[in-house]
Amino acid sequence: MARIEPHRHSVGHCYRCKTVVEPNLSRQWFVKTKPLAEKAIAAVETGKTRIIPESWTKTYYEWMYNIRDWCISRQIWWGHQIPAWTCQACRRMVVALDTPDVCPDCGSTDLVQETDVLDTWFSSALWPFSTMGWPDQTPLLKTYYPTSVLVTGFDILFFWVARMMMMGIHFMGEIPFKDVYVHALVRDEEGKKMSKSKGNVIDPLNVIDQYGTDAFRFTLAAFAAQGRDVKMSEKRVEGYRHFINKLWNAARFALMHLDKGYDAIDTANISLQDRWIISRLNRVARQTAEALDAYKFNEAAGMVYQFVWHELCDWYLEAIKPVLYDENASQAKTATLSVLWHVFREALVLLHPFTPFVTEEIWHSLPGTEGSIMKACWPEILAPGEDPAVEAQMQTVMDAITGIRNVRGEMNIAPSTALTVVVQPDAPLVGETIEKNSLLITNLARLTEIRIAMDAQRPKAAATVLIEGATLFVMLEGIIDFAQEQARLQKEIVKLTKELSGMNKKLGNEDFLKKAPPEVVAGVREKHAAMLEKQHALEATLARIQAMME
Structure with missing residues (x-):
């Protein structure tokens, strides 16, 4: 097992880290991380720990393969203080779990603890096992280590996840978790990172x-x-x-x-x-x-x-x-x-x-x-x-009801008006399904009658509905005034065409596209698409009306 070796730098060239140390960095403590990283890399490569989505393993590997010694000390007021004491008499450094009373070399009681604190990520790296009673082998630790899954953001994949992997394997001899789920970041509706200065923060x-x-x-x-x-x-x-x-x-x-x-x-x-x-x-x-x-x-x-x-x-x-x-x-x-x-x-x-x-x-x-x-x-x-067969039969029933409802909506027929439908099935099974469930179709589609006719021809003044395995004819004679409905649709199409023409001019104007805010341009495009879709639907309905008038 690799040994964690924190050490203080000397000013100048550090023989252990092979780095040049400036005077203001002479108090930092480092951990040799390469031996720890090798085992953490192997855990992911062998599948003992999975990173999900798998694409984030590349980020994990890039960091771990190019890892450097880890500075675990911070010159701040708060945090876990480093358990190291320096004898003021002989300068011997003592690292211990409990506060020492005397220097083991000279016997002096003048010991001063290191004022630096541990890096936050060092303390956090111990989290999977330190929270469950470690270093004692508590029942909680035996039961729940290794844990099942860690849920985290991609931005701390190497700050936290990699360090927990190294510390868990080193101290516990086992991976700290089996799965690492890297969740998405929540951004504003335009995909921008939320920021108080931008004013786009959504307070949950x-x-x-x-x-x-x-x-x-x-x-x-x-x-x-x-x-x-x-x-x-x-x-x-x-x-x-x-x-x-x-x-x-x-x-x-x-x-x-x-x-x-x-x-x-x-x-x-x-x-x-x-x-x-x-x-x-x-x-x-x-x-x-x-x-x-x-x-x-x-x-x-x-x-x-x-x-x-x-x-x-x-x-x-x-x-x-x-x-x-x-x-x-x-x-x-x-x-x-x-x-x-x-x-x-x-x-x-x-x-x-x-x-x-x-x-x-x-x-x-x-x-x-x-x-x-x-x-x-x-x-x-x-x-x-x-039961796939049952689902297929019910889908036939729902398609028939939906098709009849669409005709009612397109032709502007009131829900209270009952309709008559003739079904021409392409296969006996479809006809049997509709016939057996005719009461259900009648109730949900608001029909007076639904008839099955294998050799039915398209009646005059009937709307045609195509579903898988059958053709439905919705009788409209005496239900709507075809001439009046044709006039209404033509009037609505003319009005919609004028509005679309104005929008086309706006969207074709380079000054508008460049100077208008992106959200305004997007709004106009969205409205244009919706109106165009409506125009096509109206034209299709008009064509059906005209076909029934022939």
Whole structure:
């Protein structure tokens, strides 16, 4: 094992460090680091310690391969004082754990302790084991050393991480941690480093007061991609506050119907939407666990966000409302309630690492739960497990509903107006799926009727919706005034074209692009892109209207 050898320089040429020492540096203490660095390098090269993302290993190696002796002394008032005493009689230096009473050479009691203090990074380098009772072999140290993971910023990779590696291996004979996760830096919304002088600092306490702790935490997790900094803006936090509100409202809805916990799911009586949400939960739980194990926090947050908002709240809760509001205590209703309880419970567990406060609050209101959600196990596979066939069938149903809703929106048809739809499937299986779930499609798409016709021809005055495996014809005769709708669209397109023309002139003006603030130019470009997209959508709708008038 390499020996740590702190020493004081003599003025002039130091024979140990091979450096020229100026008088004002003659009091510094150094550690020979090359033998320590070699073992710390080997630990990363052999994979005993991983640096994540792996790209940061290059920075680690560059520092360690070119390391110099480490100055561990600082001439400041505070810090851990160096345990060295100088005899004023014979100038003997004594290094000891306990304060010596006499000089071991001459017996003098006139001993003066070194006034320098240890470098902050030297003290910090001992942190993985000194905080757990070292040098004593405490039960805490035996249990938790080496630690699992160190989370840190790239800017102290060599200041702190490398030094902890050297000290841990030297004193403990083992690496201090198995993984080093280098997190992103939080910058302002333009990607600039936050600075009080620039006035672009976002005070987290103010953000928390305004939007809530959970929304702030989720924002940081959602944008914490490996190797990329987080561009923070209050607008993004506000967006995730809407997500927290969505979860809260979903919980209120679910708790209106759940009056107990369920030991198991009644798989014999569950519907397509029940089987689908179970399959999706199982898949998301597995993928989220894999992402967290790989320190891909943004991917984990994104998957849970998609599942909770768009699949659980937007689709599943809407799909089961007719069943839940059925006054008859049927087997189907009981089965759906068992699915709702299990899925909502597991969704809270998935969300808890990102939004601990709101999930804890809801957890205690959910029937059938005990203790804190922090003690809950990670979701296990619910029967009937992941089912790609069920997910494909439900996707067909959702595509049909979405397509019909898009027609309603494009044609400016009121939600209260019921529609008739004819489906021409390309394959019998798609037709069977739509037919079996026609009640679900009718409820969510607000239809009076949906018919399956293998040889259907496009009816007059019908909007066409293409989904995978089928063509849907949405009957519009008697629903809208085609001439009036054509005139409205043409008028809106003309107005939009004039506005786009003005923007094109502005964006083509070199003086504007050079003199206007970057954020103003970016705002104009963003607005231009949005208006152009709207124009294309209006033109496409107009073309459909004109085709139906022929």
